[in-house]
Amino acid sequence: MNTMNQEIQSIEIRTASETELAALSKFSNKIRAERLPDDPPIALQDHLKRFRSIPPFVDVLMDFIWSKDQSELVAVGQSQILNMEENRHLSQFSIDVLPEYRQQGIGRRLLANAAEIAVRNNRTMMLTDTNGRVPAGEIFMEKIGAAKGLEAHTNQLRLADLNQDLLNDWLERAEANTADFELGLWDGPYPEERLVEIAELNDVMNQAPKGTLEIEDMHFTPEHLRQMEENLFADGSQRWVFYVSERASGALAGFTEIAWNARRPDVCHQGGTGVWPQYRNRGLGRWLKAAMLKKILMEYPQINFVRTGNADSNAAMLKINNELGFKPYMTQILWQIETAKVQEYIRR
DSSP states (O other), X not given: OOOTTOOEEEEEGGGOOHHHHHHHHHHHHHHHHHHOTTSOOOOHHHHHHHHXXXXXXXXXXXXXXXXTTXXXXXXXXEEEEEOSSSOTTEEEEEEEEOGGGOSSSHHHHHHHHHHHHHHHTTXXXXXXXXXXXXXXXXXHHHHHTXXXXXXXXXXXXXXXXXXXXXXXXXXXXXXXXXXXXXXXXXXXSOOGGGHHHHHHHHGGGGGSOOTTOOOOOOOOOHHHHHHHHHHHHTTTOEEEEEEEEETTTOOEEEEEEEEEOTTSTTEEEEEEEEEOGGGOSSSXXXXXXXXXXXXXXXXXXXXXXXXXEEETTXXXXXXXXXXXXXXXXXXXXXXXXEHHXXXXXXXX
């Protein structure tokens, strides 16, 4: 199974063939089974729709290493270059190798290619993440001299264990805010007439902890939001966004979002939740969370779990999630390393 001398095939995902994407889908499901053993595989057609609808402002460059008989992928490197105003010094990358092909130097070869992509795009810092289900990832990042930028967890709520009395209490307390604030729901694509406001509201996520990551605040334009929606909805996924607005001014104060796919019904995924500082300490975050969970319980009995990612340093959000009964499901670490340092490691 030694593939150390196998040629690396480099492609841009938008120009990949159906055969290449089918192989990538199969490989991705093998890696998914290791990281998320409780979850079903993603169907080929769903993968293809997502691959084919990657937002135009994201360049996705892939490096494939095939088995000797060319029948399957055994390792994949991926680099993402965001073409935005901010963070033009960053290249995001990932390296995945099937377990039986590890410890052969494949990761090092793919890392060298990732560094070359970063250099070509004038990106001086490289970011990646690892998770606790694959200890080899953390070992590899420590070996190359990367620094832990942010430690986090995927936390999971089992809906059968949710305290209904707590949920109702939060909703009842929210009634005290109804004179000043209004709760609303965007089901599906954002309304065009509020798209500029929604893009501005998304900026609240820049206030989430960044640890020591050398990243700038990101500002998604209305066009970016539409492109990301197209990618999200391409495979039939649904999204619900509850928001709170100030009655007097109509200003958006905060939001929470959930994404779900009926073909993988067991789990829904909590996206961003944020409230602007001037509206905090009024129970708006709990109101948003409670309203979302109530909707899921009432309308989607097939959903059994809610998963969300939280920085370990995000005390405010963890307090709410812990009260709801979220439990640690998987550790995650975001790493950063200077591109020049990666090149130095490769030369050594």
